Amino acid sequence: MTKQLLINEALDIVQKEAFSALSFQMLADRVGIKKASVYYHFSSKEKLALGVIEDANTKLGKYFTSIALQKPDKQLGSYIKLFSVHISSLQNLCPGVSFITSWPAQTDAVKEAIKALYQTHIEFITSVIQKGYDQSIFLQNQTPARDVAVTVFAMLQGALLTARVNGDQLVFDSCEKSINNLLQVDNAHE
Numbered sequence: 547m548t549k550q551l552l553i554n555e556a557l558d559i560v561q562k563e564a565f566s567a568l569s570f571q572m573l574a575d576r577v578g579i580k581k582a583s584v585y586y587h588f589s590s591k592e593k594l595a596l597g598v599i600e601d602a603n604t605k606l607g608k609y610f611t612s613i614a615l616q617k618p619d620k621q622l623g624s625y626i627k628l629f630s631v632h633i634s635s636l637q638n639l640c641p642g643v644s645f646i647t648s649w650p651a652q653t654d655a656v657k658e659a660i661k662a663l664y665q666t667h668i669e670f671i672t673s674v675i676q677k678g679y680d681q682s683i684f685l686q687n688q689t690p691a692r693d694v695a696v697t698v699f700a701m702l703q704g705a706l707l708t709a710r711v712n713g714d715q716l717v718f719d720s721c722e723k724s725i726n727n728l729l730q731v732d733n734a735h736e
Contacts, residue, residue, distance in 0.1 A: 618678035671695035
């Protein structure tokens with residue numbers, strides 16, 4: 547229970563301030579325990595980072611499972627809404643980005659965990675786009691589904707950051723329209 551609470555609070559901190567801002571003392575104060583108790587659950591900041599990333603990846607997988615029966619255009623819309631949750635308050639970074647702000651300082655294990663988290667995104671988007679191609683829901687061109695998935699993911703990440711910097715939801719809305727135009731989807735999220 548305490549371990550999951552620490553992960554939840556750590557995620558909240560890193561999404562608002564980035565991983566480099568997180569300290570065990572800050573986390574202990576927030577949860578209402580002694581700093582030594584944080585070390586009991588996570589022997590290092592790297593272990594805490596891995597716990598946060600693993601938790602985010604697990605939750606992402608569960609979310610993808612929850613929308614698996616939707617048609618591809620609806621899945622894409624649901625996926626885009628997942629990102630819009632992070633910008634609705636224009637405060638939260640997505641979990642992966644919160645670690646990238648201090649990328650050179652991350653350990654190899656943390657970098658690999660972030661890459662795995664991103665791979666989860668890419669695999670999901672690729673499968674959705676391929677199903678959309680196969681079902682003639684998305685207009686297929688010469689670009690493989692995986693390449694389009696990488697583009698969609700990069701667009702969403704960029705829009706999320708740009709919307710946060712500018713404090714402007716319209717940036718994200720424009721990105722969503724561009725993704726729908728790329729795949730020739732009409733109102734995919736409705």
